[in-house]
Amino acid sequence: MQRFGLIGFPLSHSFSQKYFTEKFVELGLTDYVYENFSLENIEELFTVLKDPSLRGFNITIPYKKQVIPFLSGSSDVVSKIGACNCIQINDGQLTGYNTDVVGFEQSLVPFLKPNHSKALVFGTGGASAAVVFVLEKLNIPFQFVSRSVSDKVIPYEKIDESILSTHHLLINTTPLGMYPNIEECPDIPYDLLGPQHHLYDLIYNPAQTKFLEKGALQGASTQNGQEMLILQAEESWRIWNS
Ligand SMILES: NC(=O)c1ccc[n+]([C@@H]2O[C@H](COP(=O)([O-])OP(=O)(O)OC[C@H]3O[C@@H](n4cnc5c(N)ncnc54)[C@H](OP(=O)(O)O)[C@@H]3O)[C@@H](O)[C@H]2O)c1
Numbered sequence: 001m002q003r004f005g006l007i008g009f010p011l012s013h014s015f016s017q018k019y020f021t022e023k024f025v026e027l028g029l030t031d032y033v034y035e036n037f038s039l040e041n042i043e044e045l046f047t048v049l050k051d052p053s054l055r056g057f058n059i060t061i062p063y064k065k066q067v068i069p070f071l072s073g074s075s076d077v078v079s080k081i082g083a084c085n086c087i088q089i090n091d092g093q094l095t096g097y098n099t100d101v102v103g104f105e106q107s108l109v110p111f112l113k114p115n116h117s118k119a120l121v122f123g124t125g126g127a128s129a130a131v132v133f134v135l136e137k138l139n140i141p142f143q144f145v146s147r148s149v150s151d152k153v154i155p156y157e158k159i160d161e162s163i164l165s166t167h168h169l170l171i172n173t174t175p176l177g178m179y180p181n182i183e184e185c186p187d188i189p190y191d192l193l194g195p196q197h198h199l200y201d202l203i204y205n206p207a208q209t210k211f212l213e214k215g216a217l218q219g220a221s222t223q224n225g226q227e228m229l230i231l232q233a234e235e236s237w238r239i240w241n242s
Contacts, residue, residue, distance in 0.1 A: 001032075001033065001053045002029070002031060002032045002033075002053060002055050003033055003035065003051060003053040003054045003055060004020060004032070004033070004034045004035075004054070004055060004056050004057060004240065005017075005035040005036065005037050005048070005054070005057045005058070006034070006035075006036050006057060006059070007037045007045060007048065007057055007058070007060070007063055007067070008037075008039070008059065008062070008063060009039055009040060009061075009063075010038060011036045011037075011038040011060075014036050015204070015229055015233075016034065016058055016233060017035070019230070020032075020034035020233070020237075021033075021034055023237070037057070039063070042063055042067065045067070045070060049089075049094075054089055055088070055089055055240055056086070056087055056089055056236070057086075057087055057089075058085055058086055058099075058233075058236055059084060059087065060085065061126070064083040064085055064126040065082055065083055065084075067084050067087070067096070068082065068084055070087075070094055071084065071087070071095065071096040072094055073093070073094075073095045074096040074097070075095075075096065075097045077101050077133060078097060078098050081098060081101075081129040081133050082129065083098055083100075083130065084096035084097065084098055085097075085099055085100050085126075085236075086098070086099045086232075086235070086236045088239050088240055097235075097239055098130055098133075099235035099236050099239070100126075100127060100232050101130045101133050101134055102231060102232060103227075103228040103229065103230075103231035103233075103235060104130055104131055104202075104228050105134040105137070105138070106231050107223070107227040107231055108134065108138075108200060108223075109138075111198055111200070111221065111223055112169075113198070115168050115196055116169040117140065118141050118142070118143070118166050118168065118169065119135055119140050119141070119142040119143070119167060119169040119170070119171060120142070120143050120145055120159070120169070120171070121135070121142050121144050121173060122145045122146075122156075122170070122173060122174050122176075123145075123146065123172070123173040123174035124144055124146045124148075124153060125173065125174075127173040127202050131171055131173055131202075132144075143163070145158075145159065145188075156187045156188060157187075159188045159189060160189070161192050164189070164193065168196050168197050168198060169198050169200070170197060170198070170199045170200070170220075171199075171201075171202070172199070172200070172201040172202060172209070172211050173202050174186060175203070177201070177203055177206075177210045177211050178203045178205065178209070179205045179206055182210065183210060185209065185210035185211040185214060190214040190215065190217075190218060193214075193218040193219075193220045194218055194220065195219040195221070196220075197215065197218075197220040197221070198220065198222070198223075199211060199212055199215035199216075199222045200222075200223050201222070201223070201224050201225060202225040202228065203224065203225050204224050204225040204228075204229050207224055208222075208224065209224065
């Protein structure tokens with residue numbers, strides 16, 4: 001038996017379990033399984049790791065940072081951003097990777113136009129760290145927007161015409177608008193958006209969040225987190241087989 005899985009809490013529904021289970025069927029990998037491990041605290045990971053057939057697993061909210069002390073080694077990205085969403089196990093040694101970075105970069109690049117030269121990033125959590133890692137790599141200066149203000153971030157109320165006239169790439173890394181709270185969205189002046197703006201929402205459920213709907217009404221181009229989700233899963237699969 002070759003075992004893979006996802007740790008997080010709560011894990012009410014999991015894209016990954018369905019995705020990998022279908023993949024194993026398609027590939028005829030009858031002794032492969034992908035399970036959800038709903039852990040109430042990270043200490044419970046010790047029990048999961050006792051299974052010698054576990055070859056790798058993904059990590060979601062709230063353990064992307066808390067899992068790092070379990071690692072014997074990590075990719076440069078994990079060392080830099082301090083968030084890990086994929087672990088490969090070899091001879092009982094855990095190596096950490098961040099496949100969100102790969103998924104975000106590969107999904108964003110085809111949409112980029114020359115005017116998308118500055119970005120606003122809503123939220124400062126784990127996914128935001130992966131997003132800004134990619135923006136730095138692509139040489140796109142960014143401004144964090146957050147509920148808690150500091151020298152590096154601005155509050156939502158500060159977003160005005162002058163900021164939106166220079167920042168044409170808007171990325172939502174907050175859970176605002178995620179099912180079941182589908183009426184929520186980042187509090188920005190949507191009437192100032194236009195066709196020059198590109199809105200990227202990391203949320204994939206619903207497919208069109210309020211954020212994307214309001215942007216599209218102003219003529220902005222939009223994309224949701226579905227492609228990123230698939231790309232990060234495929235990158236995990238590549239790592240587990242490498
Ligand atoms: N498509 C994909 O492959 C993919 C991958 C990873 C994550 N995601 C999605 O990205 C979202 C965030 O995930 P995450 O792991 O980064 O979560 P997280 O670490 O909890 O961070 C979310 C951030 O959103 C902001 N936030 C939270 N509640 C808010 C509220 N009520 N109003 C305004 N801002 C709020 C906070 O930033 P401030 O405190 O700075 O405001 C928080 O740090 C989730 O919806 C997740 O499903 C998608």
